[in-house]
Amino acid sequence: MSNIVIVGGGFAALQTIKMVRKIDQDIAITMITADSGVEYSKPNLSHVFSQAQAPEDLTQHSAQQLAEQYNVVIKTKALVSEIDTEQQCVYVDGQSIHYSKLVLATGATPFIPPAEGLKRNATITLNSLEEFEKHKAQIDDAQRVTVIGGGLIGVELAFDLQTAGKNVTIIEPASYLLNSLVPPFVSLELERELTKAGVTVETDSAVCRATYLPDGVRLQTTSSRLIRTDIVIAAAGLRPNTLLATQAGINVSRGIVVDETMRTSAENVYAIGDCAEIEGRVMAYLQPAILSANVLAKRLTTGEGEPLLREAKLSLPHIITKVKTPSYPIQLAGRDIQTAQSWETRFDPKGIIAKGFNEENQMVGFIVTGQHIKAAFPLLKELQISSPS
Numbered sequence: 462m463s464n465i466v467i468v469g470g471g472f473a474a475l476q477t478i479k480m481v482r483k484i485d486q487d488i489a490i491t492m493i494t495a496d497s498g499v500e501y502s503k504p505n506l507s508h509v510f511s512q513a514q515a516p517e518d519l520t521q522h523s524a525q526q527l528a529e530q531y532n533v534v535i536k537t538k539a540l541v542s543e544i545d546t547e548q549q550c551v552y553v554d555g556q557s558i559h560y561s562k563l564v565l566a567t568g569a570t571p572f573i574p575p576a577e578g579l580k581r582n583a584t585i586t587l588n589s590l591e592e593f594e595k596h597k598a599q600i601d602d603a604q605r606v607t608v609i610g611g612g613l614i615g616v617e618l619a620f621d622l623q624t625a626g627k628n629v630t631i632i633e634p635a636s637y638l639l640n641s642l643v644p645p646f647v648s649l650e651l652e653r654e655l656t657k658a659g660v661t662v663e664t665d666s667a668v669c670r671a672t673y674l675p676d677g678v679r680l681q682t683t684s685s686r687l688i689r690t691d692i693v694i695a696a697a698g699l700r701p702n703t704l705l706a707t708q709a710g711i712n713v714s715r716g717i718v719v720d721e722t723m724r725t726s727a728e729n730v731y732a733i734g735d736c737a738e739i740e741g742r743v744m745a746y747l748q749p750a751i752l753s754a755n756v757l758a759k760r761l762t763t764g765e766g767e768p769l770l771r772e773a774k775l776s777l778p779h780i781i782t783k784v785k786t787p788s789y790p791i792q793l794a795g796r797d798i799q800t801a802q803s804w805e806t807r808f809d810p811k812g813i814i815a816k817g818f819n820e821e822n823q824m825v826g827f828i829v830t831g832q833h834i835k836a837a838f839p840l841l842k843e844l845q846i847s848s849p850s
């Protein structure tokens with residue numbers, strides 16, 4: 462009997478279910494998730510402290526509501542421990558569940574950079590509603606906050622916590638913030654805004670030692686600074702959750718490797734979301750998961766050779782990435798933006814408009830900041846014409 466089993470209960474899993482149900486209302490679906498199976502908007506975690514929100518404020522639907530609405534069996538607080546690709550089953554609490562098609566939507570785990578004395582279990586990460594729930598009281602009580610990592614999530618959280626009245630320090634090993642997304646001339650403007658808001662920005666620096674004291678933590682950095690803090694938050698990147706796949710002999714590189722039809726190297730096993738690696742890249746954003754779910758739903762509901770299946774291939778357009786730092790928003794797009802050889806830039810009091818070009822003078826991306834974010838959509842069209850994806 463057909464039974465689609467989905468491991469994971471995050472955005473990618475739910476998006477897959479919604480898309481499948483648009484095509485087929487009856488096919489059996491079982492979703493197994495280690496968490497409570499609540500639907501919530503993870504990007505909203507970036508502003509929960511400034512808006513004094515509680516976990517309930519982010520909750521959209523309970524697991525029970527989702528199960529009824531989408532006619533799905535949902536197992537919550539259930540950890541899949543093993544996949545048997547020969548028998549086509551997964552194991553949960555010693556029980557085996559058969560699948561006709563299996564979707565791995567296991568997400569990713571925040572990386573905590575190692576440092577002498579730094580306790581992993583005392584280092585806060587905010588990559589799920591449950592982590593927010595677990596750490597909310599401690600973060601609310603803290604006055605001094607240190608954020609390790611000046612990437613997208615790190616700067617968003619730092620801005621939010623500073624706005625909520627905390628004293629925030631960001632520690633970033635690279636020489637500028639958002640270094641994997643924007644060039645220094647954009648980053649320096651952001652740093653100026655963060656500093657103006659009261660955030661201390663430490664670039665070219667990493668935590669090398671942590672000492673836990675009765676009144677907080679003392680951090681020593683590689684740039685010989687001593688920072689006294691109440692809490693440490695790690696926002697230093699994510700590692701795709703690939704263990705189940707690896708143990709089952711499924712091809713894993715940075716993430717679980719999938720082709721343009723979301724298929725892994727094992728028959729009838731697919732992967733989607735933050736755990737998946739598509740065209741050599743792990744794209745931990747919502748938009749790629751939405752596009753992937755459209756393709757995957759067709760794969761899950763259609764037999765080989767049927768016309769719907771022939772169209773079911775992922776093609777990723779240019780996607781706008783938004784940095785949600787309200788007093789200095791940034792939007793950018795362009796797969797090869799980091800390889801831009803030259804920039805056409807306009808700086809004015811409203812912000813920056815920058816277009817990046819390659820050696821052939823072809824536009825490869827753009828960045829807009831401040832009040833110029835309105836220009837993102839026209840520029841996206843220009844980019845699509847100049848370098849179709």
Ligand SMILES: Cc1cc2nc3c(=O)[nH]c(=O)nc-3n(C[C@H](O)[C@H](O)[C@H](O)COP(=O)(O)OP(=O)(O)OC[C@H]3O[C@@H](n4cnc5c(N)ncnc54)[C@H](O)[C@@H]3O)c2cc1C
Nearest residue numbers: 469470471472473495503504541567568734735745746747
């Ligand atoms: C603070 C923050 C802000 C963000 N802002 C944006 C934004 O503005 N725009 C944007 O596009 N993206 C943003 N993102 C990223 C986006 O939210 C993620 O890409 C997306 O939510 C990932 O969904 P997912 O389903 O792949 O993974 P997850 O949401 O991590 O879900 C993984 C699921 O797998 C389950 N699981 C894992 N292993 C097992 C197992 N063995 N057995 C059972 N269940 C298991 C987990 O319990 C969980 O339910 C943000 C992320 C964060 C943290």
